[in-house]
Amino acid sequence: LTGSLQQLTEFGIIGLFSQQVGARPAWVSTGIGDDCAVLDLGGEKRLLVTCDMLVEGVHFLSDRISPRQLGQKSIAVNASDIAAMGGEPLAAFLGLGLTPQTSAEYVRAFRDGLLEGCRELGVELLGGDTVATRTDLAVSITLLGQVRAEEVVLRSGARPGDLLFLGGNVGDSAAGLRLLLHPDLILPPEHREALLRAHLEPRPQLRLGRFLASHRLAHSLIDVSDGLLQDLGHICASSGVGARVDCARLPISVSATEAASRSGLDPRDFALYGGEDYVLLFSAAPQDEDQIRDGGRALGLEVHPIGEITAEAGVSVLRDGRWVSPEREGYDHFR
Ligand code: ADP
Ligand code: MG
Numbered sequence: 001l002t003g004s005l006q007q008l009t010e011f012g013i014i015g016l017f018s019q020q021v022g023a024r025p026a027w028v029s030t031g032i033g034d035d036c037a038v039l040d041l042g043g044e045k046r047l048l049v050t051c052d053m054l055v056e057g058v059h060f061l062s063d064r065i066s067p068r069q070l071g072q073k074s075i076a077v078n079a080s081d082i083a084a085m086g087g088e089p090l091a092a093f094l095g096l097g098l099t100p101q102t103s104a105e106y107v108r109a110f111r112d113g114l115l116e117g118c119r120e121l122g123v124e125l126l127g128g129d130t131v132a133t134r135t136d137l138a139v140s141i142t143l144l145g146q147v148r149a150e151e152v153v154l155r156s157g158a159r160p161g162d163l164l165f166l167g168g169n170v171g172d173s174a175a176g177l178r179l180l181l182h183p184d185l186i187l188p189p190e191h192r193e194a195l196l197r198a199h200l201e202p203r204p205q206l207r208l209g210r211f212l213a214s215h216r217l218a219h220s221l222i223d224v225s226d227g228l229l230q231d232l233g234h235i236c237a238s239s240g241v242g243a244r245v246d247c248a249r250l251p252i253s254v255s256a257t258e259a260a261s262r263s264g265l266d267p268r269d270f271a272l273y274g275g276e277d278y279v280l281l282f283s284a285a286p287q288d289e290d291q292i293r294d295g296g297r298a299l300g301l302e303v304h305p306i307g308e309i310t311a312e313a314g315v316s317v318l319r320d321g322r323w324v325s326p327e328r329e330g331y332d333h334f335r
Contacts (some may be wrong), residue, residue, distance in 0.1 A: 014032065017032065018031070018032035018033060026040070027039055027040050027041060028040075029046060029152070030152075030154060033155075033238065034085070034154055034155050034156075034238070035050060035081040035082075035084035035085055035155070035221075035222060035223060036048040036049055036050040036081050036082060036084070036085045036087070036145065037049045037050070038085070038152055038154075040149070044148055044149055045146045045147065045148060045149065046087075046146065046147055046148070046149050046152055047144060047145075047146060048082055048085050048087045048144065048145035048146060048147060049142065049143070049144055049145075050078055050081035050082060050142070050143050050145075051078075051140065051141070051142045051143070052074075052077050052078045052081065052140070052141060052143075053095075053138065053139065053140040053141075054070070054073070054074055054077070054138070054139045054140075055136055055137075055138045055139075056136040056137040056138065057136055060073075061180070062137060064180045065200050066109065066113075066200075067106045067107075067109035067110040067113065068109045068110065068112055068113035068116075069113060069200045069201055070110055070113060070139070071109070071110040071111060071112065071113025071114030071115070071116070071117060072113040072114065072116060072117040072201060073113075073117075073200065073201065073202060074094075074114060074117075074139045074141050075092060075114055075117035075118055075121065075123060075141060075143070076117055076121075076201075076202050076203065076204050076278065077202065077204075077225065077276075077278060078092070078141045078142075078143040079117075079121050079123070079143060079145075079204040079206060080202070080204035080205070080223040080225065080278040081143070081223060081225075082143060082145035082204075082206070082209075083204045083205050083206045083208070083209035083210075083223060083280060084153075084209065084221055084222050084223040084280060085145070085147055085152060085153060085154075085209070085213075085221070086147050086151050086152060086153040086209050086210065086212060086213025086214075086218070086221065087145040087146055087147035087152075087209070087210075087213070088122070088145055088146060088147070088206065088210065089121055089122065089123045089143055089144070089145040089206070090122075090123065090124065090143075090144045090145050090146055091123065091124045091125075091126045091143070091144045092118060092123050092124070092125050092126065092128075092141055092142070092143050092144075093125075093126060093127045093128045093129075093141065093142040093143075094114070094125060094127075094128035094129075094139070094140075094141055095128055095129045095130075095131075095138075095139070095140035095141070095142070096128060096129070096130045096131070096138075096139060096140075097131050097132070097133035097136075097137065097138035097139075097140075098130070098131075098132060098133065098137065099132070099133050099134070099135055099136065099137055100132070102137060121204070121206065123143070147213065150216075151213040151214055151216070152213070153209075153212065153213050153218045153219075153220065153221040153282070154220065154221070154238070155220055155221070155222050155234055155235050155238040155239065156220065156238035156239050157218075157219040157220040157239060157283075158219055158220035158235050158236070158238075158239035158241050158243075158283040158309045159219055159239075159241070159283070159309060160241055160309055160310055160311035161285075161286065161308065161309065162219055162220075162283035162284055162285060162286070162308065162309040163283065163284060163285075163286050163289060163305045163307075163308055163309075164232070164243060164245065164281070164282075164283050164305065164306050164307045164308055164309060165281070165282050165283070165284060165292060165303050165304060165305055165306065166224075166228075166250075166251055166279055166280070166281055166303070166304045166306050167205045167208045167279045167280035167281075167282075167296065167301055167303055168205065168251065168277070168279035168280075168301060168302070169198070169251045169252065169253045169256070169277070169279065170224060170228050170250060170251065170252065170270075170271040170272075170274065170277045170279060171250075171252050171253070171256040171260075171267055171268075171270030171271035171274050171277070172194065172195050172198035172199070172253055172255065172256050172270075172277065173195075173198045173199045173202065173274060173275065173276040173277050173278075174199075174256075174270040174271075174273075174274025174275065174276070174277075175195045175198075175199075175255065175256040175259040175260065175267070175270050175274075176195035176196045176197070176198050176199025176200065177199050177274075177276070178259060178263060178265075178270075179192060179195055179196060179199075179259060180196070180199065182263070185259070185262060185263060186262065187255075187258060187259055187262060188258070190255075191254070191255035191258050191259065192255075194253065194255045195255050195256065195259055198277070199276065202276065202277075202278040203278070204223070204278055205223070205278070205279060205280045205301070207299050208280055208296065208299055208301055208303075209221070209280060211295045211296075211299060212280070212282060212284075212292070212295075215291070215295070217284050217288050217291065217292055217295075218282040218283065218284050219282075219283050219284055219285070220235050220238070220239055220282060220283045221280060221281070221282040222234055222235055222280070222281050222282070223278055223279070223280055223281070224275070224277040224278065224279050224280075224281050225275060225276060225277075225278060226275050227272065227273045227274055227275040228245075228250075228271060228272050228273070228274075228277070228281065229245075229272050229273060229315060229317070229326050230273075230275075231281055232245070232281060232315055233315060235281070235283065236309075236313065236314075236315060239309070240313075241309050241310060241311065241313070242309070242310040242311070242312050242313045242314045242315060242316075243307055243308065243309050243310060243315045243316075244307045244308055244310055244315075244316050244317075244318065244323075245272075245306055245307035245315065245316075245317045245318070246306060246307050246317075246318045247268050247271075247272075247317055247318055247319045247320075248318070249304060249305065249306045249307070250268065250271045250272075250304075250306055251271075251302065251304045251306075252267050252268065252270070252271050256270055256271070268319065272317065272326065273326075283309050289305060
């Protein structure tokens with residue numbers, strides 16, 4: 001590894017750590033490259049492990065998100081990766097880097113949010129580590145979960161002919177971020193609140209993940225954290241397939257549409273490239289569409305078919321009557 005990090009992409013860097021030398025131990029069912037690692041320790045259940053980090057100035061601005069919201073969001077984004085395996089979360093380990101400026105009240109409020117999030121999601125906080133940092137607050141959570149062996153859903157199971165589904169709106173979180181960064185943007189309060197909530201208080205789709213897994217409906221599954229097209233790209237790369245997405249079918253809220261138009265932007269760009277939506281993206285057999293949409297409704301969710309999986313590689317997007325190959329894919333920490 002020579003030269004500047006800018007010459008590598010985020011996934012190029014991850015690749016440095018995922019090079020496999022020799023055979024994997026038998027207890028590794030799935031290693032680096034999915035939303036969670038899957039460990040086979042014997043028995044009917046698999047252990048799921050995921051780790052996500054939030055850093056001040058990169059993932060959040062401490063004057064735009066309350067410490068309580070930060071606590072809740074930290075656990076929510078990790079639980080979203082458990083949902084993306086079809087699992088249920090169990091235990092969290094909290095790595096906390098606090099600056100000399102962090103106040104005791106801030107830490108208490110963060111703790112309240114984190115523990116409330118844990119309670120809501122059925123997670124026990126069982127450990128962690130606490131250190132001082134020079135300038136920026138950092139939160140790293142390792143979350144363990146479980147799922148029955150035959151219910152694990154990977155990114156790699158997509159098949160040509162599958163329909164592609166989204167478990168909820170995409171673009172709200174990006175629109176909410178836009179509002180945070182442009183406080184002068186005028187928007188009716190109901191839209192403003194909905195978008196800020198999507199960005200600051202995401203809710204992982206654990207029940208949808210369990211529904212899809214327990215009924216074996218999803219062939220492939222991921223949560224949308226880096227942007228729809230980037231995360232779809234991960235499903236396609238892992239599965240050795242391509243995909244077509246119809247922009248006209250993307251679930252984009254009125255609030256996001258309103259925020260985009262008042263910013264002179266196209267809401268479809270929020271939806272395709274935005275990230276941090278934490279909704280599930282999955283592929284399934286076309287004949288299961290009704291069961292999937294009914295099951296979603298029973299959970300209070302509208303599940304939307306947005307396109308299909310193709311045998312030929314590459315993702316193409318139908319936009320204003322033309323098929324285009326998306327030029328930029330989503331968020332990369334090193335670009
Ligand atoms: P997600 O968005 O679902 O959390 P990421 O895109 O962050 O997934 O990571 C992709 C894969 O790379 C995951 O399996 C993750 O565990 C792994 N990964 C990311 N960073 C590292 C690292 N520094 N060392 C080892 N594995 C990593
Ligand atoms: Mg994920």
